[in-house]
Amino acid sequence: MKAVIIKKMTDSGERLSYFCLKTEEAPGKFDVNELAVTGDGDALAISKVEVVDDHVHLYFNEEKHDLHTFRFNVEKFLNEFCPMDFEIVYRGVKADVEVQDLPWVADFADETFTPEESEALKYRLYDSGSKEKRPLVIFIHGTGERGVDNLLPMMANDCVPTIYEYAKEVEDALILVPQAPWDLQIGAWSFPQIRVSLENLVKEIIAEYPVDQKRVYVSGLSNGASATWNLLKYMPEYFAAGVPICGYMPAENPLPRDLSKAPFYGAPVAEDVAKIKDIPVWVFHAEDDPLVAAKAAKELVDALQEAGNPDARYTEYPAGEVTPNPHASWEPAYNDGELLPWLFSKRK
Numbered sequence: 001m002k003a004v005i006i007k008k009m010t011d012s013g014e015r016l017s018y019f020c021l022k023t024e025e026a027p028g029k030f031d032v033n034e035l036a037v038t039g040d041g042d043a044l045a046i047s048k049v050e051v052v053d054d055h056v057h058l059y060f061n062e063e064k065h066d067l068h069t070f071r072f073n074v075e076k077f078l079n080e081f082c083p084m085d086f087e088i089v090y091r092g093v094k095a096d097v098e099v100q101d102l103p104w105v106a107d108f109a110d111e112t113f114t115p116e117e118s119e120a121l122k123y124r125l126y127d128s129g130s131k132e133k134r135p136l137v138i139f140i141h142g143t144g145e146r147g148v149d150n151l152l153p154m155m156a157n158d159c160v161p162t163i164y165e166y167a168k169e170v171e172d173a174l175i176l177v178p179q180a181p182w183d184l185q186i187g188a189w190s191f192p193q194i195r196v197s198l199e200n201l202v203k204e205i206i207a208e209y210p211v212d213q214k215r216v217y218v219s220g221l222s223n224g225a226s227a228t229w230n231l232l233k234y235m236p237e238y239f240a241a242g243v244p245i246c247g248y249m250p251a252e253n254p255l256p257r258d259l260s261k262a263p264f265y266g267a268p269v270a271e272d273v274a275k276i277k278d279i280p281v282w283v284f285h286a287e288d289d290p291l292v293a294a295k296a297a298k299e300l301v302d303a304l305q306e307a308g309n310p311d312a313r314y315t316e317y318p319a320g321e322v323t324p325n326p327h328a329s330w331e332p333a334y335n336d337g338e339l340l341p342w343l344f345s346k347r348k
Helices: 103-107 159-169 192-208 223-234 270-275 294-306 330-334 339-344
Strands: 002-010 013-022 035-039 046-052 055-060 070-073 078-081 086-090 096-100 108-113 121-126 134-140 174-179 211-221 241-245 281-286 312-317
Touching: 002 086, 013 086, 086 096, 103 108, 103 159, 108 174, 108 192, 121 192, 134 159, 134 192, 134 223, 159 174, 159 211, 159 330, 159 339, 174 192, 192 211, 192 223, 211 223, 211 339, 223 241, 223 270, 241 330, 241 339, 270 294, 281 294, 281 330, 281 339, 294 312
Parallel strands: 002 096, 134 174, 134 211, 211 241, 241 281, 281 312
Antiparallel strands: 002 013, 013 055, 035 086, 046 055, 070 078, 108 121, 121 174
């Protein structure tokens, strides 16, 4: 007897969906009362049974269980993958269990950038293999996805698969997903040595792949939004547009962040604003964001507009609209059907 665990992507990241069970008996005779399912030692409830051809699909109960494939470690301020240790027993027979990865993940190469004079960075890269020049989209994760498993930045929300789907169905593009290395201190993308590594990685990808250099885009969320602002600030000649979400532009040498002092805020600096006043940006934030003050984003966009930026856009979600986590404004942002067409329309 074999069972295959099927996953799905949601706004809040990868989740378990159902398992497909192949038994020796006719599917019509399946008795769910004879089934026992445990995950990491805990019993899992089934909400629906569906017979499909000669298989039985059994759906996990989303109301009773957190079905995300990762958990947030509050002490580390870090998302971590769950062990995926399942046991499925039907009529006393234990099934061979396979956990099936989402098929699109295999299209992203697992790579490591090892510069001589700065920090090494793990990253994932989607490349269709086309020899034609095409846009490059850089997606930068938040603090919760730093570490040593570069699959995490792709699975903790649906931003990367949304970009991937657009590249597959609308317009081909290279997609770069870097990962900040592990550090006990949060805010790694703002550390100067890691910022420099990211800049060098971007330069290397542009040099080694057929990138349309008039169409290089960057988007990031939370601390990744700070990294987005930094790339625009330190490499303005490279970028056609940016999409910072729920972040702010960090100081030149930022102090260690203390979560007890959240929401964080950074006032716009005139010199920084001048460097990016010609780059289109679309900024997203929730009014009641508990980690990064919305006024930090709003004031920066206001400053860009006052400096003459004709395409500095700002979307603020009213308090109570982004739930259950008001910091996660990347969820409605990447559900906005105008976002990627707007981004891909920009050229230097």
